[in-house]
Amino acid sequence: xxxxxxxxxxxxxxxxxxxxxxxxxxxxxxxxxxxxxxxxxxxxxxxxxxxxxxxxxxxxxxxxxxxxxxxxxxxxxxxxxxxxxxxxxxxxxxxxxxxxxxxxxxxxxxxxxxxxxxxxxxxxxxxxxxxxxxxxxxxxxxxxxxxxxxxxxxxxxxxxxxxxxxxxxxxxxxxxxxxxxxxxxxxxxxxxxxxxxxxxxxxxxxxxxxxxxxxxxxxxxxxxxxxxxxxxxxxxxxxxxxxxxxxxxxxxxxxxxxxxxxxxxxxxxxxxxxxxxxxxxxxxxxxxxxxxxxxxxxxxxxxxxxxxxxxxxxxxxxxxxxxxxxxxxxxxxxxxxxxxxxxxxxxxxxxxxxxxxxxxxxxxxxxxxxxxxxxxxxxxxxxxxxxxxxxxxxxxxxxxxxxxxxxxxxxxxxxxxxxxxxxxxxxxxxxxxxxxxxxxxxxxxxxxxxxxxxxxxxxxxxx
Amino acid sequence: xxxxxxxxxxxxxxxxxxxxxxxxxxxxxxxxxxxxxxxxxxxxxxxxxxxxxxxxxxxxxxxxxxxxxxxxxxxxxxxxxxxxxxxxxxxxxxxxxxxxxxxxxxxxxxxxxxxxxxxxxxxxxxxxxxxxxxxxxxxxxxxxxxxxxxxxxxxxxxxxxxxxxxxxxxxxxxxxxxxxxxxxxxxxxxxxxxxxxxxxxxxxxxxxxxxxxxxxxxxxxxxxxxxxxxxxxxxxxxxxxxxxxxxxxxxxxxxxxxxxxxxxxxxxxxxxxxxxxxxxxxxxxxxxxxxxxxxxxxxxxxxxxxxxxxxxxxxxxxxxxxxxxxxxxxxxxxxxxxxxxxxxxxxxxxxxxxxxxxxxxxxxxxxxxxxxxxxxxxxxxxxxxxxxxxxxxxxxxxxxxxxxxxxxxxxxxxxxxxxxxxxxxxxxxxxxxxxxxxxxxxxxxxxxxxxxxxxxxxxxxxxxxxxxxxxxxxxxxxxxxxxxxxxxxxxxxx
Numbered sequence: 022x023x024x025x026x027x028x029x030x031x032x033x034x035x036x037x038x039x040x041x042x043x044x045x046x047x048x049x050x051x052x053x054x055x056x057x058x059x060x061x062x063x064x065x066x067x068x069x070x071x072x073x074x075x076x077x078x079x080x081x082x083x084x085x086x087x088x089x090x091x092x093x094x095x096x097x098x099x100x101x102x103x104x105x106x107x108x109x110x111x112x113x114x115x116x117x118x119x120x121x122x123x124x125x126x127x128x129x130x131x132x133x134x135x136x137x138x139x140x141x142x143x144x145x146x147x148x149x150x151x152x153x154x155x156x157x158x159x160x161x162x163x164x165x166x167x168x169x170x171x172x173x174x175x176x177x178x179x180x181x182x183x184x185x186x187x188x189x190x191x192x193x194x195x196x197x198x199x200x201x202x203x204x205x206x207x208x209x210x211x212x213x214x215x216x217x218x219x220x221x222x223x224x225x226x227x228x229x230x231x232x233x234x235x236x237x238x239x240x241x242x243x244x245x246x247x248x249x250x251x252x253x254x255x256x257x258x259x260x261x262x263x264x265x266x267x268x269x270x271x272x273x274x275x276x277x278x279x280x281x282x283x284x285x286x287x288x289x290x291x292x293x294x295x296x297x298x299x300x301x302x303x304x305x306x307x308x309x310x311x312x313x314x315x316x317x318x319x320x321x322x323x324x325x326x327x328x329x330x331x332x333x334x335x336x337x338x339x340x341x342x343x344x345x346x347x348x349x350x351x352x353x354x355x356x357x358x359x360x361x362x363x364x365x366x367x368x369x370x371x372x373x374x375x376x377x378x379x380x381x382x383x384x385x386x387x388x389x390x391x392x393x394x395x396x397x398x399x400x401x402x403x404x405x406x407x408x409x410x411x412x413x414x415x416x417x418x419x420x421x422x423x424x425x426x427x428x429x430x431x432x433x434x435x436x437x438x439x440x441x442x443x444x445x446x447x448x449x450x451x452x453x454x455x456x457x458x459x460x461x462x463x464x465x466x467x468x469x470x471x472x473x474x475x476x477x478x479x480x481x482x483x484x
Numbered sequence: 485x486x487x488x489x490x491x492x493x494x495x496x497x498x499x500x501x502x503x504x505x506x507x508x509x510x511x512x513x514x515x516x517x518x519x520x521x522x523x524x525x526x527x528x529x530x531x532x533x534x535x536x537x538x539x540x541x542x543x544x545x546x547x548x549x550x551x552x553x554x555x556x557x558x559x560x561x562x563x564x565x566x567x568x569x570x571x572x573x574x575x576x577x578x579x580x581x582x583x584x585x586x587x588x589x590x591x592x593x594x595x596x597x598x599x600x601x602x603x604x605x606x607x608x609x610x611x612x613x614x615x616x617x618x619x620x621x622x623x624x625x626x627x628x629x630x631x632x633x634x635x636x637x638x639x640x641x642x643x644x645x646x647x648x649x650x651x652x653x654x655x656x657x658x659x660x661x662x663x664x665x666x667x668x669x670x671x672x673x674x675x676x677x678x679x680x681x682x683x684x685x686x687x688x689x690x691x692x693x694x695x696x697x698x699x700x701x702x703x704x705x706x707x708x709x710x711x712x713x714x715x716x717x718x719x720x721x722x723x724x725x726x727x728x729x730x731x732x733x734x735x736x737x738x739x740x741x742x743x744x745x746x747x748x749x750x751x752x753x754x755x756x757x758x759x760x761x762x763x764x765x766x767x768x769x770x771x772x773x774x775x776x777x778x779x780x781x782x783x784x785x786x787x788x789x790x791x792x793x794x795x796x797x798x799x800x801x802x803x804x805x806x807x808x809x810x811x812x813x814x815x816x817x818x819x820x821x822x823x824x825x826x827x828x829x830x831x832x833x834x835x836x837x838x839x840x841x842x843x844x845x846x847x848x849x850x851x852x853x854x855x856x857x858x859x860x861x862x863x864x865x866x867x868x869x870x871x872x873x874x875x876x877x878x879x880x881x882x883x884x885x886x887x888x889x890x891x892x893x894x895x896x897x898x899x900x901x902x903x904x905x906x907x908x909x910x911x912x913x914x915x916x917x918x919x920x921x922x923x924x925x926x927x928x929x930x931x932x933x934x935x936x937x938x939x940x941x942x943x944x945x946x947x948x949x950x951x952x953x954x955x956x957x958x959x960x961x962x963x964x965x966x967x968x969x970x971x972x973x974x975x976x977x978x
Contacts, residue, residue, distance in 0.1 A: 067727065075727050076767060081739045084679070084770050084801055085824035092830055099829075102643045105630040110640070122634035129630050138631045138844070139623055146612045147622055147848040148812045150572040150605040157605070158567045160579070182814065183667035185674070185838035195544060210837045214673075218701060248542040282541075289839035294632045295666055308544050310565075311553065318694040319669040320606075320808040325844055329631045418639040423836050425677075435639075 091395050098402055098419075105129055106293075108441050110416050117409060117416035118446060120436045123290040125262050125379055126333065126349060127441025134293070134332050141328035149321045153310075157321040165327045168334050169298050173268065174278045178300035179309050182322045184287025186315030187297030188255050189215035191285050194312045195251065195305065196221040203237050203250070205229065206428040212255050213427055225427060251282040261291025261333075262379060265350050266341045294329045296322045352440045353379045359444055360436075363451035369462040370404075379438035382420065383454075384431050389462060397432040400461065405434060407457040413449050490886070490901070490947050498902045505903060509555030558588045560903060563910040569597065572605040573612045574928065578914065600917045601932055608781045608894050609865050611812025611852045618812070618851035625847035633840040637829070641840025649850045650817070656857060657779070657787060657805070658797030659819035661826070664849075665834045666841035668776060668806035669695040671816030673702060674834035676743075678827065679772070679802065680705035683738040685725055687718070687769075691751065696743055696774060705741075706731070712751075715759050718742070722767050740769040746778030746789035752889020752897050754782070754961045757789050761799045772802040780810025781894050786856050786866040792892070792962060811852040813845045869894055872929060878958065879933050884949030885940060891960035898936075898945075905943050912939045 033040045067075075088096065104111035106122035107130035128134045141161065151157035162180055170178035181187040192215030196202050200221040204212070207228035216223050226233040238250070256269045264272030269286075271278050278284070283301040288294040299309060309316055340349050354377045361381065364372050369389040373382040383401075384390075391397050401419050408415040420435040438447070490498075545553065562583065568576045580596040583589045611618060625645060635641040646664060654662035665671040676699030680686050684705040688696060691712045700707050708725060711717040722740065729736050742764060744755045757773070764771045775788045783791030788805065790797050797803070802820045807813040818828060829835055856862040873894045880887050886899040900906040916935045940946050959967075 072723065072727055076723065079726050079736055079768065081737065081768055081770075084739070085821065085827050087823050088826055088830075092826075095830055096826060099638060099642055100640060101647075102629075102633070102640055104628070106632075106634045106640060107630070112640070119640075121640040124634050129632075129634065135626055135630055139626055142619070142622055142626065142844065143614055144571070146571045146573075146614055146619070146812065147845055148612065148808055148814050150607045150612050150808065150812065154564045155604050155606075156566060156568055156572060156576065156578075156602065158565050160567055160569045163567055183670050183838060185834070186667060186670050189673075200542075210833060214702060214833065218698065248540065251541060287839065289632055289634065292632075293630070293634050295839045295842045304544060311557075314694050314698055315667075315669055319667060320806075320814055323814055323842070323845060325626070326631060326842060416640070418635070421636070421638045421836055423831065423833060425833075 094399075098405075100416075100418075108439060108446075112409070112416045115409065115414055117414040118450060119416045120438070120450065121416050121418035123258075123437050124293055124439045124441075125291045125353065125437065126267075126293070126336065127439045128333055128336060129293050130441060131336075134329055137332035138325040138329040141324040145324035147323055147325065149323060151321070152319055153316060153321045159321070159324055159327075161324050161327045161331075162321060165331055166298070168331060170300055172334055172337070173284060173300045175284070175300040176303045177306035178298050179306045179313070179316065180322050180327075181297040181299070181313075181315050182319055183295070183315065184257060184289045184297040185211045185214075186319065187287060187299055188212050188285045189218060190313040190315035191283060191299045191309055192216055192253070193219040193314070194308045195219075195253065195283060201241060203234060203241075207430075208427075209255060209257070210423060210426060213425075228428065252280065253283040253285070254281050255285055257285075257287040257290055257297075258380060260286045261337065262353060263350070265348065267291070267337050267350060288326070288330050292330050292333045294326045294333070296326050296330070349440045353438065356438050356440070356442055356444065356447060357381070360438060360447045360451060363448055364454065367455050368459040370458055373433065381436040381438070382433040383436065384433045390431070394432060401432055401434050403461055404454075404457055407461065408453055411453050411457065413453050415450055415453055494901075494947055501902045501904045505556055505559070509551065512555060513551060555588070556903075560907045562591055563907055566914075571612050571614060572602060572607055573610070574602055574607075576600055576602045576605070580914075598914060598917060600914065601928055603932060606777075606809040607812065608810045608869055609786075609812075609852070609856070611810070611848070613812075618848055618855065621851040622844045622847050626844045629843035631844065632842055635840055636837060637835040637840050643843060643846075645843055645846045645850065646841065649846050649853070652850060652853050652857070653805075653817050654819050656853060657803050657819045658790070659803060660822045662817050662819040663825050663828050663832075663835070664807075664815055664817045664841055664846070666815045666839055666845070668808055668814070668816035669698075670834050670838055671804060671806070671818060672696050672774065673698040674838065675818055675828055675832045676700055676772075677703040678832050679703070679770075680741050681738070683730065683735070685737045685740045686743060687721055687725070687740060688743045689713070689745065689755075691748055692743060692745060693749065693774065693776070696745075700743070712748075713753060713756060715756060715763065718760070719763055722763065722769060726767065740767075741772055742769055743772045743774070746773055746775040747782070747893050747895060749777050749895060750897065752893045752895035754778070754789065754792070754890045754893055756961065756965075757793050757795060757800075758965055761795055765799070770801045771799075772804065773800050775803060775805040776816070777809055777893075777895060779805035780856060780866070781869060782892055783866070785863050786810065793965060807845075807849040807852075810856075811849045813849040813852065815841050815845060815849065874960075876929055876933065880936070881948075881958070883933075883937050883940065884946035885936075886947045891958065892962060899947070900943075900945050905945050908943055909939055909945065912942065 029040065100112045102110060102112055103114070106119060106124060108119055108127065109116055110119040110122065145159060145161070149157040149159060166178045166180055170176065181190065188211045192212070196219045198220040202216055202219065202221045202223045204216055204223055204225050205228055206225045224237045226237055254270065260269045261267045263270055266272060271281060281301070283299060283305050285299040286297060288296040288298065299306065346352065346355065357377050357379045361372055361376050369386060370383045371386040373384055374380060385397055385400065398419065405417045405419060408417055417434055417436065420430070420433050422430060543550070562581055567579045569579060570577045578598045578600055580594045580598055581591045582594050584592040605612070613619065629643055629645065633641040650662045650664055654660060665674070672695035676696070680703040682704040686700045686703065686705050686707045688700055688707060688709055689712055690709045708721050710721045725737065725740060742760065744760060747754055761771065773789065779788040780786045782789060785791065790800055790803070802818060804816065804818045806816040818825070856866065870892055873896065874891055877887060877891060877896050880896065880898065888897045888899055889895055900909055913935060916939070
């Protein structure tokens with residue numbers, strides 16, 4: 022202490038102004054340090070009156086708005102079905118040749134199909150009154166799961182009460198936050214829902230582009246060499262359609278089902294029922310019995326729908342023994358090729374899809390397609406309406422999609438060919454379609470903004 | 485519902501039970517690990533080919549989940565997913581299963597079939613039967629329309645039966661229009677995303693059903709949660725949300741939707757709807773009520789929680805319900821104003837992509853609904869359900885069991901807490917031909933109560949036996965609401 026004082030006194034003698042300046046700054050520093058810090062971000066809390074004012078000022082949107090003209094028109098195009106969705110269907114009061122229902126196997130018209138469902142109604146009633154965990158597991162569920170597992174050649178299978186809920190519940194049990202999913206751009210909306218719910222990192226690769234997928238996989242390989250990928254396939258439209266014994270895409274390409282970890286399918290298409298199932302290894306299926314939201318927290322599949330699905334399995338197993346043109350797969354392939362050949366040269370439309378597949382999309386070609394999607398839908402609906410009103414009425418539908426689709430498909434008329442259709446029916450249908458398309462693109466259609474034939478054909482850029 | 489206080493002795497046994505299960509589980513895991521290592525060392529003695537290091541699949545579960553499923557859940561697995569071989573009516577036949585090699589191993593069927601009194605299925609009004617007008621209507625519609633429509637509602641899946649059911653259910657709940665879907669779960673998960681778009685807020689009860697949570701997650705809206713049935717917390721969450729606006733952007737919310745359930749399926753509690761409606765009106769929010777368990781089950785004519793409390797249906801914006809419980813069918817509906825329902829008809833994922841509801845199921849729901857609405861015995865059935873539930877609940881409370889939920893609710897949870905107790909309770913009841921929807925005959929109810937009392941005594945599960953019966957607990961929410969209104973009116977008069 023004394024040393025410091027001696028030092029200051031010596032320094033003062035040598036340069037007094039320096040010491041005075043230093044002392045001044047030291048005092049200033051002390052004063053600044055002792056002052057309260059200024060915190061600009063700390064706000065005064067709002068008073069109750071101010072809060073109430075803010076709350077009173079808030080004007081929310083109403084729950085819904087009235088439909089606009091486009092939406093009203095869309096609603097008016099939904100037909101009223103008044104019969105079974107068999108080969109012939111009564112639509113809006115008229116009997117038509119059905120090309121809109123996913124009745125690929127043609128089982129809807131078979132009396133034994135309906136009898137199988139009625140038998141279960143007599144035994145189990147309609148509803149199961151509970152989820153699988155609480156006395157909603159009927160013996161028929163276990164039977165159907167065993168039969169499906171055996172049919173698909175996998176160790177186990179699990180049933181869901183709804184096709185849409187199947188894949189959207191299965192994916193979140195396989196992949197969670199922190200996992201990676203590689204998904205085709207063109208997957209169905211149910212798969213997209215499942216992928217969103219899983220909260221994993223998703224990479225969409227271009228539709229059917231295996232090279233693009235390989236690029237992603239190579240990148241993933243560089244990040245982490247430890248783990249390989251699981252493969253999951255959604256076979257709602259390929260089960261019952263592809264493969265010599267209708268076992269789906271693996272049979273079509275002659276690949277073992279063991280290469281696929283998880284296969285899901287809806288029972289609403291070829292099986293003409295309602296519901297869905299997932300099959301795969303024991304661990305994948307067990308995971309879903311414990312964590313699948315659509316399985317654990319929902320009432321189980323009604324027995325009548327199980328009964329009808331079992332009957333379809335019987336029919337498919339019977340079909341295995343049939344060789345030649347009467348085999349369902351051969352029939353479907355022949356009919357598809359025949360139909361597409363008959364449609365060749367159709368005015369203004371292009372026929373999309375694999376030639377041997379019984380699902381045909383009729384789209385507007387590059388000359389007739391308009392920029393405005395709604396106008397395209399109107400043109401296609403006009404074709405659908407005129408086919409309905411023709412001398413040989415056809416029951417057609419446009420394919421309908423949500424605005425939330427990842428990759429919005431172009432507007433189209435979806436035609437489903439059934440194994441019960443005959444070649445003559447398909448020939449006549451193709452002739453009707455060709456005639457109607459020609460008349461629509463020749464005469465034009467009139468709606469609010471009068472679309473004449475020149476406009477349709479020249480791909481008008483004003484809209 | 486109030487805190488559930490159990491005595492120190494009971495609390496200790498519960499913790500002890502879990503502790504013992506976990507300790508034994510970990511010990512078993514350790515022993516299997518040792519066994520694997522010993523076998524590995526034994527194998528190593530033989531000359532083997534060098535193993536190529538190949539890629540393996542990542543595990544589907546994390547290590548704790550895997551342990552829990554194999555060592556804890558595997559021991560109680562026989563009490564869940566019990567298969568039945570008959571219609572889920574008053575009496576059912578359960579296929580007996582037992583562990584093949586000691587508790588925790590694979591289940592196998594013993595070959596025995598046990599006929600039991602069914603109080604485990606959601607068959608509230610007894611429509612699970614194979615006789616009567618509903619059944620005949622269903623058979624007729626199966627012949628006419630087949631089993632599935634092979635299409636979606638927007639394409640070729642709409643029949644006149646669908647339209648009739650939509651019109652009737654809208655009339656039943658007091659709304660302009662309704663739309664039906666083939667699965668109750670999908671009704672919520674495919675329509676909530678359309679109600680709450682970007683810039684909206686969903687305020688959801690903390691104990692909401694998985695389908696509501698799923699639908700909320702798929703929506704682009706933000707989600708906030710409030711404490712179960714806690715109105716002060718709800719009001720605070722609403723006020724905070726409106727004042728602060730959207731996070732990061734600080735813009736006001738486009739709309740706020742409050743999602744609650746009529747009756748909570750796991751707690752048996754009825755939501756305090758009059759107060760929620762008052763809050764909703766005060767703060768200009770929208771209200772969605774999921775009546776999966778309350779439609780057809782409460783209210784003088786079974787019209788659900790809105791009728792139960794005497795609220796105007798226009799005060800609740802969206803009413804959702806299912807046909808699974810009170811109508812003996814499957815599927816769900818959403819009822820609201822015409823514009824909203826038309827919007828759902830065009831844009832909901834369920835209408836665009838999901839299979840149209842199976843016509844026999846639609847017909848069953850329609851016939852059951854018409855019975856409740858127009859038949860002279862319809863109202864009586866709903867009354868009987870209420871009487872049975874209240875009688876059963878009161879007897880259980882007086883026996884000394886810890887019973888959750890409210891009076892007038894048909895869901896009656898008995899709290900057992902301890903894993904050892906609830907597993908043994910289930911097994912003992914099955915041995916006595918009773919599984920834990922209400923039967924219609926009073927004798928069967930009394931029988932069931934005797935069985936529950938007997939098993940409860942053996943397992944010392946009557947946690948409230950020494951305590952006095954809380955008189956407040958014996959009042960239903962409706963009575964409490966009426967008492968409150970009378971108090972308020974008498975204060976005003978003074």
